[in-house]
Amino acid sequence: MKSRFPVWIISHAGFSVTPKSKKILTAPQESNAQRIEDIYGLHGQIEHKIAFLRTHVPEGVKLILIGHSVGSYIALHVLNRAPDLPVIHAFLLFPTIERMSESPNGKIATPLLCWFRYMLYATSYLFLKPCPEIIKSFVIHKVLEKMSFKSELPLTDVLQPFCLANAAYLGSQEMIRVVKRDDDIIKEHLPKLTFYYGKTDAWCPIKYYEDMKKDFPEGNIYLCEKGIPHAFVLGFYQEMASIVADWINNRLPRK
Template sequence: MSAETTSLNHSFHFDAQDQGHRMPAKSQVLHHLTNVRGVLTEVLIVRSHEESRNIVFIIPGNPGLPEYYETFAKNLHSQLQGSHQVWVISHAGHTAMSHSSVIPGNGEVFGYMDQVQHKLDFINDYVPSCARIIFVGHSIGCKIILDILSRLKTKIQDTSRIEIDKSFMLFPTVERMKESPNGEKLWPVLALFRWFIILLGFFASVLPQFLKVWLVSLYFWRKDVPECCKNATLDLLRPSVIRNVLFMAYQELCIVQQLDIELINQHLCNIHWYYGFNDDWCPRSYYYDLVRSLPDIRADLCSEGIEHAFVLQSSALMAQKLANWIKN
């Protein structure tokens, strides 16, 4: 990693007073590796030297490597003119630093509900007192946020120490994942051939580094993809990481079924939804169904052709949209 790596706790001291309006500040990008109740976890933080109590807390999709979101996080921090810190947390088991072995099948495997608990544990242990949090979910990260909101009062004993301001759901996979076009395609693969893919990942992991770099460059050929995304893809080429990514994806298709309309209605004014126009993980028919069920919901349908995996080619545009929503 090219960015600075520091102790996690050292970055969590800030003035509890609201910073108000400020001039644009130079971004400081920090990569942290911290222990969340026995689970090594990577946290990407973009902040100014003058810190803020406002935290944009990004929960990624799957795969959940923070480096995929580095360009997006830096753009968002810049658009917000340093008024918010931007944090991106990894999913448990999705970062190469979480595993010491390249042997297929070695290491702990974390399912979907483990990921929800992992985020609750991190918030409880590491989010500073008096923080004001804005949740941003991408893909399955949106479903994790809904589960966090439903369990927050029982899982965090002193909820008065933090403030959940609002939540933004980007390309949300929160219902009928197995019935989506991509779900129908991937279900047989995830159900029957996970171990074969993990074995391929093992062979890829023992290739010389220059050959892995060439394969990743070939995969992204003719695409203007940020270097951080290429580096994150290189980190994926590890069987223990692939095993966790695939197992979580398998569980997503099993677990994410009916939309929790009652829960969404409880948080109606504090959640903003953003659906893709041509998204095979959450088709626009899901958007229309949601708006019909809850006519007063804050939901938009993309008109700019942004893809589900927006971090690959649309980080700047998505960051600009999100910053405008936050400021308004």
């Protein structure tokens, strides 16, 4: 019999426009947005996730972390910084946890994000801020239509200058800070980690997978044989969800 689990999906702070009646993080007994240093940066994003889990997940609930791309890096550091959280496993999908700027995509993204992002800020505020929401919605709809991607959610935040600026800022920090693999964290938590690498992932070259297998031969480290791309959410989300659901249902202890 298959199990059912509650799911919490946590956006990166600043990647969507927060309603005026809400704060980025409501945590009266924990760190809130004002107390987290540089909340839109890599450090702040990690603390943001920890504060959410401590505040909004009921006490005593065992946690399974699922991180994609830099979310895998964040998941590792949640484990490291918050050992009190009852995390029983973490699935790290297409994990960008090392040498991001050296990857094929990183070599292109690094100068854009680190040197030219201020041009993006200026351009977005000049041209996107005054643009009516209906036009933004139409543009996004047409782009997603070309990609054969359907969404029931409003995605106009993608073209909000505030969100674009935060995404570019976080991306620049990733290029600078995600360099050396955190082997001490991985070694400490290896039994509760599952890594899933792509065969043709320009953010995580296959050499990164091979290095992981060599350095942690006893780990749960897999290479995708299904041709799923790094950005699986754009067309392979059902396949990826089925793989993770199978892992959860069939491989994790029930106690």
